[in-house]
Amino acid sequence: MTGQLKRIWREISPERLRRTFLELLDIYSPSGKEEDIQLYLEELLTRAGFDVERQEVDDERYNLRVTMGGKEPQLYLVGHVDTVPAWDLEAFGAEEKDGIIRGLGCADMKGGCAAMVEAWLAIAAALPSAERPPLGLLLAVGEEENGDGSAAFLDTCRPPWVVIGEPTELAACFAHYGYLEAGFVTRGRRSHSSLPELGHNAVESMLRVLLQLGKDPLFDREKSEIIYSIREMSSARAGFVVPDRCEAWIDLHLPPDKDPAAIQEAIRRVVATAEHFIPGLNLDTTFNFASSGYNLGTGNRPAQILREIYPEMGLELRLDAFRSHSDGNLFFAAGSKPLILGPGSLETAHTPDEQVIFDQITAAARIYAALGAGMGMDSSSHRRLSPQ
Numbered sequence: 001m002t003g004q005l006k007r008i009w010r011e012i013s014p015e016r017l018r019r020t021f022l023e024l025l026d027i028y029s030p031s032g033k034e035e036d037i038q039l040y041l042e043e044l045l046t047r048a049g050f051d052v053e054r055q056e057v058d059d060e061r062y063n064l065r066v067t068m069g070g071k072e073p074q075l076y077l078v079g080h081v082d083t084v085p086a087w088d089l090e091a092f093g094a095e096e097k098d099g100i101i102r103g104l105g106c107a108d109m110k111g112g113c114a115a116m117v118e119a120w121l122a123i124a125a126a127l128p129s130a131e132r133p134p135l136g137l138l139l140a141v142g143e144e145e146n147g148d149g150s151a152a153f154l155d156t157c158r159p160p161w162v163v164i165g166e167p168t169e170l171a172a173c174f175a176h177y178g179y180l181e182a183g184f185v186t187r188g189r190r191s192h193s194s195l196p197e198l199g200h201n202a203v204e205s206m207l208r209v210l211l212q213l214g215k216d217p218l219f220d221r222e223k224s225e226i227i228y229s230i231r232e233m234s235s236a237r238a239g240f241v242v243p244d245r246c247e248a249w250i251d252l253h254l255p256p257d258k259d260p261a262a263i264q265e266a267i268r269r270v271v272a273t274a275e276h277f278i279p280g281l282n283l284d285t286t287f288n289f290a291s292s293g294y295n296l297g298t299g300n301r302p303a304q305i306l307r308e309i310y311p312e313m314g315l316e317l318r319l320d321a322f323r324s325h326s327d328g329n330l331f332f333a334a335g336s337k338p339l340i341l342g343p344g345s346l347e348t349a350h351t352p353d354e355q356v357i358f359d360q361i362t363a364a365a366r367i368y369a370a371l372g373a374g375m376g377m378d379s380s381s382h383r384r385l386s387p388q
Helices: 003-011 014-025 035-047 106-126 148-154 202-215 260-274 301-312 328-333 358-375
Strands: 053-058 061-068 075-080 095-097 100-102 135-140 161-164 172-176 178-187 227-235 245-254 283-291 319-322 337-340 355-357
Touching: 003 106, 003 358, 014 035, 014 100, 014 106, 014 358, 035 061, 035 106, 035 135, 053 148, 061 106, 061 148, 075 106, 075 148, 075 358, 100 106, 106 135, 106 355, 106 358, 135 148, 148 328, 161 301, 161 328, 161 358, 172 301, 172 328, 178 202, 178 260, 202 227, 202 245, 202 260, 245 260, 260 283, 283 328, 301 358, 328 337, 355 358
Parallel strands: 075 135, 075 161, 161 337, 172 319
Antiparallel strands: 053 061, 061 135, 095 100, 100 355, 172 337, 178 245, 178 283, 227 245
């Protein structure tokens, strides 16, 4: 460990970090309503002496961007401040017990955001301006919906590397799954529910289509690497009638080497055979969103830094592929190299029992600080785009 990093780590304050984290959790910030949390973070960083740039995304929605080091950053710490909607608006805030903190967004990903802010403050406190690494901090909106915050950032800036603090339990994910969203609509003929033989039940047709898909080896949960989840299903509501329309959506998380276009064709092939087993089937299939995965390998500077510091922290370095969709897919498609690494786990994210171990957040702050300081020594080129 370098003397510089020792100085930075000494400046990391668990008390300040806990305070920041708990205050973030007490601010409700679902996608589309992020202004309150951005005002809080803007004030915190401005009070610490930084020039904070508001990057407009749409009306009253903006990212926050800060840089240090005098040169274009080789690395950006990237956190999204938005969450999914609260399960209970009376109980979305922080609860702490035995070192475990619960609350909406604690893992996904306010823990990562708090750790990044703490790492930023520690680097600035430990190093005079002339010694600070070329580093950026992006606090983005909109990740839980359509990634419009990161997309706005990528319109003007494409850093060589980004670290995104999604929950990985501090595993380093240099590989990332792809994502495909498939939609299906079946149509039937409405009749009174006491006379189903006069109608055509769109829900029954949909269930048979989904069963047909589930039987395909491509979606065998025991053998296939593809993660296949029926996200929702809804039908026409008219009361005491055979439903004449049913809609279903499926999430597919694809290993890094799987091409979403090939999976689309496989799904079309399977559902094309369904009409042979489902009399009168009227089915539309759509693919609203597709994103390729990636594998960056581990022969790079960030992986080297992690191999050096994890033993210093008493941690085992685990390498993994991030199984969910994230803004990492957008950054990779734009030419950046995204490392996904953060406190908390996907297991409880987006659930009422979302939780994170506070010690993981403190460790994440140390890891982010080490990456920020270490990547400042990397002389790799970078690209800065002119505004579109």
